[in-house]
Amino acid sequence: MTRPNGSAFLVLLSLLAALAVLGWLLVGGEGGAVVLPVGPFGQGMRLAFNALTGFFLLVVLLEGAAGILVRPGWRGMVGLAGAVLAVVAGDGFVVLIGLGATLAGPGRRRRGIALAGIAVAMALASGGAPDGDRAGAAMALGLAAASGLGGGLGAYLMVRIVGDLGGMAPAAWSLLPLLGGAGLTAWGALAAGRARRLGGVAEGITAMLGGLVLLGAGLGAAGRAADLMLPAAIGLQAALLAATGLAVVAPIFRLADALLGAPSTLRPGGLRLPPVLCGCLLTGVLAGGLMPPGLGFVAVWTALKALLIAPAPLPVIGQAALAAAIGGLAIAVVLAAAAAARVARALALGGLAPTEGLARFLPVAIAGFALLAGVAGLYPGAVIWLGRDSLIGLTGIAVSGVAGYSAWAVAAILLATGLGARLLVQRRHAAGARLVPAWMDGAPPIAATDPPARRLLPPRLLRHWRGLRRLAARPIAWPDTTQAWLAPLLAVLAGLLLFATGAGP
Amino acid sequence: MSLLLSMLAEVVQALVMLGGALWLDGLRGWLTARLAGRAAPSVLARWHDLRRLIRKQPMRGETMAMTAAVMPVLALAANAGAAVLVPGFTADLALLPAGDAFVVVGLLVLGRMAMETASGTAAEGIWGDAALLIAAGATAVPGSDVAAAVLAAGAMVLVAEAGVRGEDLRGWPEMSGVDAALLGLAAALRRMVLVALAVGPIMGPGAGGPGIEGWPVSLLVWLAAVSLVTLGVTLAGLAPRRPARMREARMLALALAGVAVVVALATGEGS
Numbered sequence: 077m078t079r080p081n082g083s084a085f086l087v088l089l090s091l092l093a094a095l096a097v098l099g100w101l102l103v104g105g106e107g108g109a110v111v112l113p114v115g116p117f118g119q120g121m122r123l124a125f126n127a128l129t130g131f132f133l134l135v136v137l138l139e140g141a142a143g144i145l146v147r148p149g150w151r152g153m154v155g156l157a158g159a160v161l162a163v164v165a166g167d168g169f170v171v172l173i174g175l176g177a178t179l180a181g182p183g184r185r186r187r188g189i190a191l192a193g194i195a196v197a198m199a200l201a202s203g204g205a206p207d208g209d210r211a212g213a214a215m216a217l218g219l220a221a222a223s224g225l226g227g228g229l230g231a232y233l234m235v236r237i238v239g240d241l242g243g244m245a246p247a248a249w250s251l252l253p254l255l256g257g258a259g260l261t262a263w264g265a266l267a268a269g270r271a272r273r274l275g276g277v278a279e280g281i282t283a284m285l286g287g288l289v290l291l292g293a294g295l296g297a298a299g300r301a302a303d304l305m306l307p308a309a310i311g312l313q314a315a316l317l318a319a320t321g322l323a324v325v326a327p328i329f330r331l332a333d334a335l336l337g338a339p340s341t342l343r344p345g346g347l348r349l350p351p352v353l354c355g356c357l358l359t360g361v362l363a364g365g366l367m368p369p370g371l372g373f374v375a376v377w378t379a380l381k382a383l384l385i386a387p388a389p390l391p392v393i394g395q396a397a398l399a400a401a402i403g404g405l406a407i408a409v410v411l412a413a414a415a416a417a418r419v420a421r422a423l424a425l426g427g428l429a430p431t432e433g434l435a436r437f438l439p440v441a442i443a444g445f446a447l448l449a450g451v452a453g454l455y456p457g458a459v460i461w462l463g464r465d466s467l468i469g470l471t472g473i474a475v476s477g478v479a480g481y482s483a484w485a486v487a488a489i490l491l492a493t494g495l496g497a498r499l500l501v502q503r504r505h506a507a508g509a510r511l512v513p514a515w516m517d518g519a520p521p522i523a524a525t526d527p528p529a530r531r532l533l534p535p536r537l538l539r540h541w542r543g544l545r546r547l548a549a550r551p552i553a554w555p556d557t558t559q560a561w562l563a564p565l566l567a568v569l570a571g572l573l574l575f576a577t578g579a580g581p
Numbered sequence: 582m583s584l585l586l587s588m589l590a591e592v593v594q595a596l597v598m599l600g601g602a603l604w605l606d607g608l609r610g611w612l613t614a615r616l617a618g619r620a621a622p623s624v625l626a627r628w629h630d631l632r633r634l635i636r637k638q639p640m641r642g643e644t645m646a647m648t649a650a651v652m653p654v655l656a657l658a659a660n661a662g663a664a665v666l667v668p669g670f671t672a673d674l675a676l677l678p679a680g681d682a683f684v685v686v687g688l689l690v691l692g693r694m695a696m697e698t699a700s701g702t703a704a705e706g707i708w709g710d711a712a713l714l715i716a717a718g719a720t721a722v723p724g725s726d727v728a729a730a731v732l733a734a735g736a737m738v739l740v741a742e743a744g745v746r747g748e749d750l751r752g753w754p755e756m757s758g759v760d761a762a763l764l765g766l767a768a769a770l771r772r773m774v775l776v777a778l779a780v781g782p783i784m785g786p787g788a789g790g791p792g793i794e795g796w797p798v799s800l801l802v803w804l805a806a807v808s809l810v811t812l813g814v815t816l817a818g819l820a821p822r823r824p825a826r827m828r829e830a831r832m833l834a835l836a837l838a839g840v841a842v843v844v845a846l847a848t849g850e851g852s
Contacts, residue, residue: 367691368684377683384722384849395846402842406714410707413690417697420652485679486662486688494658500635501654501759509639509650509758 083148090141090156097134101127101462109166121173122166127465128235131316133163134462135228135323138448142327143181145441146334155181159229168198178229186224193221194233201241212249215241215297219253223260223290226282231319234293235312239470242297242308247390250298251397257291258404260284265408268364269415274336277419278329281364284412285326288318288375291401295382296470298394307385309471313478314379316463317456321363321371324448328360329419331445335438353439356446358420363449365416366409369483369490371453376405377481378456454483586793587675591665594674597800598664601807602766602773603628608808609815616816627769631762639758652699653756653763659692660770667777670803671796682717682778686710689774692767699764700756708831709740712838713778719841720782724850730782732841737779739834741772742814773807776814780806 107126114121140156158177165171175191197218200210215237222233234253242250261284268280292315299308363370383398383405390398452459457477460467468474607624614621623629641649666680666688680688690710716733719725756764784806790798 362691365691365694366687367694368680368687373687377687380683380718380721384718384846392847396843398846399839399843402718403711403715403839406711406718409687409690409714410710413694413710414697414707417694420694420698480678480681481684482679485676486666486684489662489665489676489679490655490658493661494654497654497657497763501763504635504759505638509641509760511641 082150083144083153086153086156087141087144090137090144094134094137094141097130097137098462101130101134104465105130111166119167119169121170123164123170124166125164127463127469128232128239129164131463131466132228132232132235132319133160135231135319136160136163138323138445139228139327142330142441142445145437146330147182151180151182155179159227162229163232168202171198175225175229178225183226186226190221190224190226190230193224194218197221197237208244208246209249211241212245215245216249216252219290219293219297220256223253223256223286226286228319228322230286231289231315231322234289235296235315235319235466235470238293238296238300238312242300242470245297245301247298247301247394250294250301251394253290253294254298254397254401255294255404257287257289257294258401258408260287260290262404262408262411263287265366265411265415269411269418271415274329274333274419277364277415278326278333280415281329282322282326284364284366284408285318285321285372285375287408288379289315289322291379291405292316292318292375292382295379300471302390305471305473306475307382309467309473309475310378310382310385312467312470313460313463313475314375314382316466317371317375317378317452317459320452320459321375321449324445324452325360325363325371328357328442328445328449329364331438331442332357332360335442350439353442356443359446359450360442361416361420363453364412364419366412367416369453369487371449371456372412373409374453374456374478374481374483376409378478380405381480454487456483583673584675587673589793590671590673590796591675593796593800594669594671595661595665597669597804598667598770598773598777599661601804602664602769603631605773605776605808605811606769609811612812612815627765631765634762634765635759637758639756639760641760649699649756649760652695653760653767656692656695656699656767657763657770659688659695660767660774663688663692663774664770664777667774668781669777670799673791682720682781683714685774685778686713686717689713689771692771696764696767699760708828708835712736712740712831712834713775715835715838715842717778719838719845722842722845722849724848725845726848729841729845729848732837732844734779734782736834736838736841737775737782738810738814739830739837741775741779741810742817742830776807776810779810 104127107124107129109122109124112121112123136156136159140152140159144152144156155178158174158180160174161177162171162174165174172191172195175187175194179187179191181187197214200214200217218237218241219234222230222237224230225233264280264282264284264287266280267283268277271277271280292311292313295311296308296315299305299311359370363372366372366376368374380402383402460475460477464474604624604627606627607622610626611621611624639649663685665674665676667682667685668674668677693710713736716736719729719733722729780803784803
């Protein structure tokens with residue numbers, strides 16, 4: 077076990093590196109590449125840094141720093157190093173090495189399968205210029221595997237795959253990630269609402285935002301294939317906004333889970349949190365619940381705009397896919413709001429967990445991430461501005477920030493109305509409310525809200541839903557943990573073989 | 582001058598939405614009582630109820646004091662935000678560029694979340710909000726056919742009808758005093774926004790022409806349309822129906838909104 081000092085040092089290093097990358101993005105620095113004399117014979121290890129790399133390095137570093145704060149130890153440190161290596165990788169070999177290193181972190185089985193999928197996709201795309209359908213299959217498989225990988229690294233790989241293969245693949249292949257992204261977004265929102273712990277809520281939100289990135293990447297790929305660069309650029313804007321959410325919103329729930337002693341969403345109660353901390357957590361709830369003026373809402377809003385902007389040149393099946401994606405997003409929004417209501421009530425439970433070591437910094441970290449989430453939600457144009465060079469590189473056009481939605485104005489309206497109502501209440505009732513214990517004078521005890529599935533489906537359908545859940549929960553014999561390590565190992569070997577035969581992408 | 586006019590229009594819109602929400606609620610109560618053969622309350626009864634509630638000290642369970650204090654305020658703020666952003670009697674509203682129909686629906690979703698959190702009961706209407714969002718998408722496709730707007734408006738009317746019935750049946754039994762007043766006002770504003778959303782795609786703003794000269798006519802036409810939709814929704818709401826059927830009504834609205842968006846995408850002009 078690594079001593080907490082090592083983890084603290086890496087957290088500090090990550091934050092400093094994130095600050096440096098942010099500065100580099102702000103000044104619009106020049107990219108570059110370096111070849112290290114290690115790796116396959118004659119090839120070396122190529123590392124590259126450009127605008128896209130810089131943006132996602134920021135995402136990965138922030139996400140990784142939060143991960144180490146929640147769970148200090150060597151696994152998190154190696155995982156973060158692997159993710160950084162995979163982002164700055166200049167060739168497939170380094171990508172695979174970096175992805176292999178991320179297996180040290182949590183979720184090895186899922187990451188192992190995702191890595192195997194990415195390796196197969198790379199193999200499909202390699203070997204000279206791939207024809208359209210081969211590139212399309214590689215893109216669809218790669219995007220699916222990258223979405224399974226999750227987090228900032230998965231988001232980077234999705235956008236990168238669109239950049240590398242989006243122009244070569246026929247538009248029909250892009251419909252798969254488009255629909256898959258909408259489905260994953262809705263599924264993530266449902267999972268966040270079903271979760272019994274805040275850690276599970278964080279997982280659900282990560283899946284939901286990953287789905288949004290996948291949808292945006294699918295839109296980018298479809299737009300590039302159909303030569304509709306405006307929807308492609310706006311779709312990729314949505315992907316960048318959702319990726320930012322992965323860096324700053326999901327960590328709030330992970331940190332809160334560690335700080336509040338994992339409160340159950342089933343038993344809300346009466347925690348006296350400091351008002352500042354409560355405000356920070358509510359900022360996270362607003363952003364993760366896909367409600368205005370949070371960061372999640374602006375990502376969904378941008379994705380919807382991109383879906384609606386270019387229907388006419390598409391064939392009927394394309395339009396049907398767009399309609400299905402809009403439906404999926406709408407359902408995701410309401411499910412996320414239901415999850416947010418559940419979490420907002422759960423935040424009022426229990427006491428703060430004992431804090432020692434790195435955990436002492438958890439409230440500060442939550443406040444920091446909430447501040448970032450709030451700023452990104454109110455200034456989505458700033459996030460898009462940071463990724464401007466990446467978007468121009470991917471689509472060839474420059475699109476200004478979020479036009480038609482002013483988060484600042486919406487926040488100001490909410491603030492003004494809320495303050496007005498608050499003043500009215502205070503003026504009428506200077507003494508405040510009369511506090512009563514549960515069941516006294518008719519005040520009922522606090523009850524949790526139902527899980528979303530029970531509210532969504534009629535009882536008849538709910539029975540089938542439970543059956544499906546039982547089916548999905550049945551254990552799968554393969555792969556177990558050992559075999560999950562074997563799969564990426566074989567994938568790395570396959571990648572090395574491809575490079576040795578000069579068939580690298 | 583133009584900025585001043587648009588700000589004035591926004592103030593008028595806010596006042597009309599607030600007054601209209603309470604008046605239409607009272608009108609609905611009056612109509613319901615008369616059609617049931619009972620003595621009808623005043624159309625201002627809703628306003629008097631709220632004034633009475635505001636004067637009462639709220640009673641909050643000590644385990645949820647902070648949530649109970651914040652969430653009714655947030656619910657009112659979100660629904661009031663939706664009320665000033667929804668397209669109304671004129672297109673010259675100062676705050677209209679701040680958000681479109683998606684933002685209005687997003688604020689309604691935020692308001693519903695706050696109501697749920699405050700009252701501790703799961704509010705009905707998840708499917709209804711999804712239908713609203715899809716219908717808003719159908720109206721946002723540039724150059725789409727009027728059929729899409731009609732279908733979207735139909736979906737919105739269905740959601741409004743189901744929402745009105747649902748809130749009538751449920752109420753806010755766990756809230757008291759000023760908290761209940763804030764939630765009641767938020768719910769009334771929500772109903773008004775739903776009706777305004779349904780009217781918007783069909784009628785469009787500014788029936789009396791551009792400029793301040795056209796405002797009186799635009800306002801009258803818009804209010805007449807809103808009153809008609811409210812009347813229809815109220816009459817439909819009088820039909821005996823089990824509460825479980827309201828979920829099916831919302832799912833029907835979802836299907837209608839889905840058809841609307843398909844029609845809009847098929848007939849839209851694109852970028």
